[in-house]
Amino acid sequence: MAAPDAKAKVEAPAFREFPTVPAIRVGATENIRSYIASDKIQEAIGFPGKLAENWQETHDKAIGRMGELLERYRSLKVYLDACVHCGACTDKCHYFIGTNDPKNMPVARQELMRSVYRRYFTPAGKWFPNLVGARDLTREVLDEWFTYYYQCSECRRCSVFCPYGIDTAEITMAGREILDSVGYGQKYSNEIIGKVHKIGNNLGLPGPALEDTLSGLEEDVKEDTGVDVKYPLDVQGAEVLLVTPSADFFAEPHIESLIGYGKVFHAAGISWTLSTKASEAGNFGMFIGNYDQLRKIALRVREAALELGVKRIVVGECGHAWRVAYAFWNTLTGIGAGGNDPFAIELQKQLDPNYKQPSHICEVTWDLIQQGRLKFDKSANDNRIITFHDSCNVARASRMGDTPGGQFDIPRHIIKTVANHYFEMAPDTTREKTFCCGGGGGLLTDELMDIRVKGALPRMEALKRVVDEHGVNFMATICAICKAQFTKVLPYYGFKMGLVGGVHQLVSTAIRLGNEQ
Amino acid sequence: MTSFFALLFYAATALFVVGLAYKILDFARTPAPLSIPTTPAPTTRGGVAFRMFREVVFFESLFKGNLWIWIFAALFHFGLALVLVRHLRYFTEPVWSWVAFAQPFGMYAGFAMVAGLGGLWARRFLVERIRYISTVSDHLMLVLLLLIGLSGLGMKFLMHTDIVGVKAFFLGLMRFDVQPLPDDPLLYVHLLLVATLMIVFPFSKLLHAPGIFFSPSRNQVDNPRETRHLAPWAASLEKN
Numbered sequence: 156m157a158a159p160d161a162k163a164k165v166e167a168p169a170f171r172e173f174p175t176v177p178a179i180r181v182g183a184t185e186n187i188r189s190y191i192a193s194d195k196i197q198e199a200i201g202f203p204g205k206l207a208e209n210w211q212e213t214h215d216k217a218i219g220r221m222g223e224l225l226e227r228y229r230s231l232k233v234y235l236d237a238c239v240h241c242g243a244c245t246d247k248c249h250y251f252i253g254t255n256d257p258k259n260m261p262v263a264r265q266e267l268m269r270s271v272y273r274r275y276f277t278p279a280g281k282w283f284p285n286l287v288g289a290r291d292l293t294r295e296v297l298d299e300w301f302t303y304y305y306q307c308s309e310c311r312r313c314s315v316f317c318p319y320g321i322d323t324a325e326i327t328m329a330g331r332e333i334l335d336s337v338g339y340g341q342k343y344s345n346e347i348i349g350k351v352h353k354i355g356n357n358l359g360l361p362g363p364a365l366e367d368t369l370s371g372l373e374e375d376v377k378e379d380t381g382v383d384v385k386y387p388l389d390v391q392g393a394e395v396l397l398v399t400p401s402a403d404f405f406a407e408p409h410i411e412s413l414i415g416y417g418k419v420f421h422a423a424g425i426s427w428t429l430s431t432k433a434s435e436a437g438n439f440g441m442f443i444g445n446y447d448q449l450r451k452i453a454l455r456v457r458e459a460a461l462e463l464g465v466k467r468i469v470v471g472e473c474g475h476a477w478r479v480a481y482a483f484w485n486t487l488t489g490i491g492a493g494g495n496d497p498f499a500i501e502l503q504k505q506l507d508p509n510y511k512q513p514s515h516i517c518e519v520t521w522d523l524i525q526q527g528r529l530k531f532d533k534s535a536n537d538n539r540i541i542t543f544h545d546s547c548n549v550a551r552a553s554r555m556g557d558t559p560g561g562q563f564d565i566p567r568h569i570i571k572t573v574a575n576h577y578f579e580m581a582p583d584t585t586r587e588k589t590f591c592c593g594g595g596g597g598l599l600t601d602e603l604m605d606i607r608v609k610g611a612l613p614r615m616e617a618l619k620r621v622v623d624e625h626g627v628n629f630m631a632t633i634c635a636i637c638k639a640q641f642t643k644v645l646p647y648y649g650f651k652m653g654l655v656g657g658v659h660q661l662v663s664t665a666i667r668l669g670n671e672q
Numbered sequence: 673m674t675s676f677f678a679l680l681f682y683a684a685t686a687l688f689v690v691g692l693a694y695k696i697l698d699f700a701r702t703p704a705p706l707s708i709p710t711t712p713a714p715t716t717r718g719g720v721a722f723r724m725f726r727e728v729v730f731f732e733s734l735f736k737g738n739l740w741i742w743i744f745a746a747l748f749h750f751g752l753a754l755v756l757v758r759h760l761r762y763f764t765e766p767v768w769s770w771v772a773f774a775q776p777f778g779m780y781a782g783f784a785m786v787a788g789l790g791g792l793w794a795r796r797f798l799v800e801r802i803r804y805i806s807t808v809s810d811h812l813m814l815v816l817l818l819l820i821g822l823s824g825l826g827m828k829f830l831m832h833t834d835i836v837g838v839k840a841f842f843l844g845l846m847r848f849d850v851q852p853l854p855d856d857p858l859l860y861v862h863l864l865l866v867a868t869l870m871i872v873f874p875f876s877k878l879l880h881a882p883g884i885f886f887s888p889s890r891n892q893v894d895n896p897r898e899t900r901h902l903a904p905w906a907a908s909l910e911k912n
Contacts, residue, residue, distance in 0.1 A: 176801070178800060179800055179801060179804055225702075226702065227702075227703065227705065227903075227905060228702070228703075228704070228705065229699060229702040229703060229704040229886060229888060230704060230708060230887075230888045230889070232698070232699065232702050233699055233883045233886045233887055233888075234887070236695070236877075236879045236880075236883055237877070237879055237880040237883030237884065237887065238877060238880070239810075239877045239880050240802070240805050240806060240807070240810050240877070241734070241738075241741050241745070241792075242738065242741060242795065242799065242801060242802040242805065243733075243734050243737035243738040243741050244737065245801040245802065245805065246801065247737070257801065257804045257805075260801060260804075260805065262805050263804070263805055266805065277875065278875055279809075279872075279875045279876060283809075285808065286807070286808050286809050286812070287807060287808075287809045287876075288807035288808070288809070311710060311889075314710045314889050315710055315733065315736065315737075316733055316734070316736055316737030316738070317733060317734075317737070318727065318731050318733050318734040318737075318745075318880075318884070319880055319883055319884045319887050319890070320710055320727075320733065320884070320887040320888075320889035320890035321887070321889075322708065322710065322889045325708070446705070446906070447909075450909065481896060481897065482706065482707045482708065482896045483706055483707070483896070485896050485897060485899070485900050485901070486705070486706060486707065486896070486900060486901045486902055486906065489900070491896065491897045491898070491900060492897060492898055493898050493899045493900055494900040495900075496900075496902075496907075496910075498910045499900055511897055512897060513897070550711070551710055551711055552708070552710070552711060553711060554711055554712070554713075554715075554894055557715075558715075559711065559712035559713060559714065559715060559894065560712040562711065562712070563712075587710075587711070587712060
């Protein structure tokens with residue numbers, strides 16, 4: 156079961172004339188597998204290097220870990236018990252729609268684990284395994300977990316439609332955590348986690364390189380606009396600490412948004428800084444469902460905030476990072492409000508209570524727009540006909556502003572403030588029903604290109620319609636993974652890769668920096 | 673037969689109550705360490721109560737997800753709810769007025785329930801994706817419920833049973849004073865299946881009923897920036 160040669164086989168599925176539910180093709184993606192993490196990668200982040208020689212040992216460890224997770228996470232326990240196999244989720248996953256493999260139906264993906272749960276943790280499965288679809292944990296089952304739990308982007312779309320709110324992402328995370336705990340890790344995610352700890356960010360960009368990049372950026376912006384916009388690093392006493400995905404520092408189109416954040420702070424006169432220590436908003440600890448890693452990676456931001464003495468913490472355009480920041484940081488690191496324990500209070504008394512902690516960069520920009528502190532030349536974006544792709548973690552696992560759904564409205568308000576031509580994609584593919592880009596959740600790696608291309612199908616179909624009907628030539632998004640994934644995948648569907656960009660890229664184009672005539 | 677059914681119902685009731693209480697306590701005592709509501713989510717407790725109400729009473733998410741399943745599920749569950757209300761008359765003396773009021777609706781609800789179950793079962797054969805995910809127990813559960821519905825309708829519309837005797841039997845059970853159960857094969861079948869349902873309830877997917885109230889993606893308030901959620905096991909990590 157070697158990983159296939161990604162380049163040779165990747166092919167985009169045809170657009171469906173009417174988006175009907177595909178017939179199932181059993182085993183369609185059973186051979187698409189992530190590279191396995193080496194023992195070095197595994198051990199660097201505290202996991203066993205490889206599977207035990209003796210299967211029984213691996214088996215016992217895996218079941219033991221599953222038992223621990225069942226004690227720790229109500230989500231896992233309730234979700235494994237509550238499913239009635241109604242089938243409402245079966246046609247909701249972009250990977251199923253793109254691949255037809257029935258094990259990519261959310262309920263079937265859950266069932267890979269639920270069958271084992273029943274066998275070892277429920278009387279029905281212990282006594283009547285065949286009746287209730289329970290099975291022993293074997294090496295084959297573990298392999299199947301590794302295959303299919305890394306064909307899930309943890310996007311939560313299925314959880315929107317489940318009558319019990321069962322979130323496959325929780326099951327996927329538990330599956331990955333069990334795999335890691337027996338020495339069966341994914342190279343891509345675990346290697347990146349190692350880099351965050353060692354160097355400070357996912358891309359392994361060391362401090363001096365970061366400094367170089369930022370001063371280069373200042374020169375470029377100066378040349379472009381004639382204005383001295385600063386991109387500060389490790390500035391003690393700055394008001395705002397900006398934590399952004401490291402892709403923003405050099406990848407295209409990500410860097411255009413970073414330029415935009417700097418211009419916003421400049422135009423509003425807010426002092427801000429980036430941090431070498433926290434030069435990464437992304438947190439792959441969430442992807443692998445490991446609480447310790449999730450917490451350790453998040454704690455870097457707390458430490459940086461305490462060291463720099465900042466009053467506000469702002470997060471750049473990154474989907475899963477915003478989920479971790481918005482929903483988990485207060486729990487993990489005390490970045491937030493309402494803490495009544497010494498750990499939380501130490502940081503919360505430093506942070507300015509007049510602002511939401513943390514804030515999304517879109518919240519910052521939108522607040523400034525409403526206060527009239529930013530001016531724009533909308534016509535600068537007139538060459539762009541824009542649509543907006545909601546990123547899954549922002550859409551279904553976070554919020555912006557004060558009201559539910561602010562995460563949908565605020566980015567759109569910003570776009571409409573800075574540009575004249577905006578069109579929505581089909582309503583069953585936006586807001587909380589948005590389709591994943593196909594590369595989230597730890598799947599943004601070359602050996603999974605086939606599944607990534609196929610998983611993008613529903614989004615590409617919706618995009619195709621607005622391209623054909625309205626001439627859309629710019630799909631804005633606020634996620635580093637979405638941007639990287641679309642840049643790679645768009646050409647497979649006949650689009651230019653420059654069609655994707657950031658919301659603050661649009662802001663950057665239109666914002667007036669005070670030196671205009 | 674009377675003593676067999678008396679014992680069976682005592683045992684089934686005990687298993688149902690104890691088993692379900694155990695599962696509910698187990699759900700309740702397991703921590704939810706992270707804030708994971710599926711957003712957009714309510715930002716207040718009251719909002720969450722309203723969201724849960726819509727889920728439990730109207731199956732809101734299922735409605736968004738699949739209209740056919742929603743129709744059959746609604747027929748079955750609303751039918752069942754009315755049928756259960758109607759059956760309260762076998763356990764109360766005098767019969768509560770609102771139960772008496774619901775009697776005629778409960779009668780037709782039996783048909784709705786059976787129709788809904790039939791639709792759900794048909795989907796397990798006719799829809800390829802659902803056929804793929806169906807286990808033997810999924811089919812048996814529907815068969816069990818269908819037979820309960822059909823045997824009940826049979827006693828109402830085809831072969832009347834001595835319902836006065838049935839009521840005396842159950843009122844007797846509740847007072848630990850066992851009265852004779854009418855001698856009727858269809859009644860035996862009906863009661864046997866109902867007892868089976870009660871026994872399997874805490875061990876099966878029927879746990880979806882209590883489960884939804886404990887589903888973090890539905891029952892959590894969306895306020896993580898304002899409130900620090902900390903499970904005891906997670907808090908202990910901060911000590912070292």
